[in-house]
Amino acid sequence: MNLTVKQVAKLTGITVRTLHYYDEIALLTPATITEAGYRLYNDENLERLQQILFFREIDFELKNIKEILDNPDFDKVKALEKHKKLLELKRNRMEKLITLVDKTLKGEKEMSFKEFDMNEINKVKEKYKEEAKERWGDTEAYKESNRKTSKYGKEDWEEISKDSAIIYKGFADNMDKEVSSPEVQHFVQEWQNHITKYFYNCTKEILAGLGEMYVADERFTKNIDKYGEGLAEFMSKAIYYYCRAHK
Template sequence: MNRTVHQVAKLTGISVRTLHYYDEIGLLHPCEVTEAKYRLYDDACLERLQQILFFRELGFALKDIQPILDDPFFDKNKALKNHKDLLILKRNRLNSLIALVENTLKGEKTMSFQEFDMSEIENSRKKYAKEAEARWGNTDAYKESQKKADGYSAMEWAAITEETQKIYAAFAANMHREPSSPEVQQLVADWQGLITKHFYHCTNEILAGLGEMYIADERFTKNINQHADGLAQFMSDAIRIYCKTAE
């Protein structure tokens, strides 16, 4: 069911003006714009909006949310778990503040300020936001990727995402072939080229590491397998053959 921008605004409590702004900056595009210029939003749009609101609730800036959601390796389930953990911290802090107010109303004079402490929440948020940097931050590839990503416009991100999805779809469509087949090996070369073009210079050594990660890290496995069951293993096998042949 597609909804108009006014229906989405009424459903979510987000103003029409804000939804228009999200569209303008590339954070949330409608699924369709009619000839009469009406913006329409489907369930996928609403799911993305929910993720945006979760990140906003946790203090993330709009400019930081878009690269996270547009990352081809974005893991929705992992994100929701992190959202839950941080929201629990916020809830505990609010409960402490409520208790402090109640005690003050009762006439207690204890001067307590620990309830106002945001450090635990802030530290957890930073840990979440910097997870990728913690793993890759010291590598030249990560630094190059961050530099390129910071310079992409909303339209460029959309084009990159579309290009990425097409290669995933092509791999899925060729799963009936052997990973060593010329068709699949060409897809590996295309995948390596995409990473080099848009993110960082993907050497065969780095590509081999990525291939291993696709099956060793459940977040990568789950995300890739959304395109087809067993796709992560298939891509990993194809990448291993590609890199071994290039030695």
């Protein structure tokens, strides 16, 4: 079975733009591209997409998902077993919440809050993420980052924080410009150099994944938006343009 981008988008609920982005960062590459330029996805592509969505469900970053799925030791069966356990925990929580709502509708005044507890699910999610990184995510970038950061002291982290703040402010001061402008693109390159200097070799592929994560992960969005409302989205778009322009 071969499906076009629009057909896959309709089947999965994922936007066409997201599918194009997954292709650009080599997370999900279509099986073939026709002479007319149409991307066609086969059953193997759809299986990989399903795994991507499973990992996204438990808040994995795209770059980590790619590392895991591209690892030759990746065990799909074991991964699915872990996914199932988490989904069962979520289902049980929802069933308890529905029961609590039914009781409230019947007029029962039971002040119960244990049904809202996410601790068990969060513990399993964190344990799974650590297991997955240990089993499948031991990349050179990960090792390099550990090697560098393990040597940093208080002054080093202060310098890193200061340098990153300067770059964030540079982006924020230029939010009135197009993301393609030389001024904005200068700060994208500065940001790429910053990551390479202090953490790991930030390739275009890794940078593209980070750009997507800045808007997909609310923790990053909140942190970046401290320097200006909407800055995370602005940086994401600027990085997207930069990576496409420097293929």
